[in-house]
Amino acid sequence: MFSHLPPYAGDPILSLMEQFQRDERSNKVNLSIGIYTDGKGVVPVLPSVRTAAAAVAQADAPYVYLPMEGHGAYRQAVAKLLFGADLPAPEHLAIVQTLGGSGALKVGADLIARFFPQPTIWLPDPTWDNHIGIFEGAGFKTERYPYYDAQTKGLNFEGMLAKIDSLPRGAVVLLHPCCHNPTGVDPTRAQWEQIVEVVEKRGLLPFFDLAYQGFAESLDEDIWPVREAVRRQIPFFLSNSFSKIFSLYSERIGALSVFCPQAGQAANVLGQLKLTVRRNYSSPPRNGALLVAHVLGDDKLAAQWRGEVEEMRVRVRDMRVKLASQLKSAVPDQDFSFLLRQNGMFGYTGLSSAQVDRLREEFGVYAVGTGRICVAGLNDSNVARVAETMAEVLRG
Numbered sequence: 001m002f003s004h005l006p007p008y009a010g011d012p013i014l015s016l017m018e019q020f021q022r023d024e025r026s027n028k029v030n031l032s033i034g035i036y037t038d039g040k041g042v043v044p045v046l047p048s049v050r051t052a053a054a055a056v057a058q059a060d061a062p063y064v065y066l067p068m069e070g071h072g073a074y075r076q077a078v079a080k081l082l083f084g085a086d087l088p089a090p091e092h093l094a095i096v097q098t099l100g101g102s103g104a105l106k107v108g109a110d111l112i113a114r115f116f117p118q119p120t121i122w123l124p125d126p127t128w129d130n131h132i133g134i135f136e137g138a139g140f141k142t143e144r145y146p147y148y149d150a151q152t153k154g155l156n157f158e159g160m161l162a163k164i165d166s167l168p169r170g171a172v173v174l175l176h177p178c179c180h181n182p183t184g185v186d187p188t189r190a191q192w193e194q195i196v197e198v199v200e201k202r203g204l205l206p207f208f209d210l211a212y213q214g215f216a217e218s219l220d221e222d223i224w225p226v227r228e229a230v231r232r233q234i235p236f237f238l239s240n241s242f243s244k245i246f247s248l249y250s251e252r253i254g255a256l257s258v259f260c261p262q263a264g265q266a267a268n269v270l271g272q273l274k275l276t277v278r279r280n281y282s283s284p285p286r287n288g289a290l291l292v293a294h295v296l297g298d299d300k301l302a303a304q305w306r307g308e309v310e311e312m313r314v315r316v317r318d319m320r321v322k323l324a325s326q327l328k329s330a331v332p333d334q335d336f337s338f339l340l341r342q343n344g345m346f347g348y349t350g351l352s353s354a355q356v357d358r359l360r361e362e363f364g365v366y367a368v369g370t371g372r373i374c375v376a377g378l379n380d381s382n383v384a385r386v387a388e389t390m391a392e393v394l395r396g
Ligand code: PLP
Pocket: 034, 099, 100, 101, 102, 103, 128, 176, 181, 209, 210, 211, 241, 242, 243, 252, 253, 254
């Protein structure tokens, strides 16, 4: 019956994680997967979330199904967090609770594929691998626009803008509003202004994917391109994830928002989102939504959580500074300042795949084959060793 099924090669990043867990070296360091660990190398339970969990347990509510669109207070609280003072009126915004950011991408992709047949999505080159998997899995053709410039270790802004400015009306274009995965390279505010302007001028459909809000500058600044699209009345899709910024990875909690500038359309969009959910998994799980809704719904807890996000952001930035300066001392003829211009948990190091292999095999330091490291996996106990071993492979 199943003899024609080929083996699954495994996901490159998740396979590295499994390999890391089997590695018996005590000085091994995991910089492969996108998980934030604190200064002690531990995945934190945020204190605000711990307080919320106690309140949720105390309430002892029955485990009835949530509606297809998710928990009502959660959806309202998330909309306020995302859009702030630019929150669209309900008749302009369709928002559903999703299974993390991945679930939001999938529900959005399915909806677009149903109503815009034979869709194509333009993705940055490079992008998160699973963008290709999710969109192709939903029936999209995937194309690329220029993004990373290996020469400058920065953004190929001219190439990006020129390509976006050549796309056909209605083309779907995926944009990372901040903390680009995998490179850590983001457009500046002035560059975003131009990007949003071109998107508007050409009548494109942006699909914003926001997995690291608050890890670049701040919760409000990092979502600037999305709010600018609201101000300009550009219709868009927005997937957002609370895996990292609430440290709620396994709860699978996120949301999909669709902004509908034309009044009256959001109700039908919401209806079709609900139908998409119904046909996929019927309704989302409860716990993550209750935790996030409790934190965001309580002014004091919400302020505390904002401080916790800021603490994570600052810690990662501090690690960038330490890594760059220690690399500079070890390899003085090379420039590592690019690490300081990157945002968020990830960075491209410029290491080749052979150098990444050597780092892992010889020293037990795990990076992704593309040279991506998760800077959020560094701490005061491992950064010196990571810098030394990186310097060693860079010297050749
Ligand atoms: N989008 C991007 C750009 C990501 O980096 C990630 C996670 O690494 C996701 C989406 C998926 O988020 P989640 O783990 O909440 O499904």
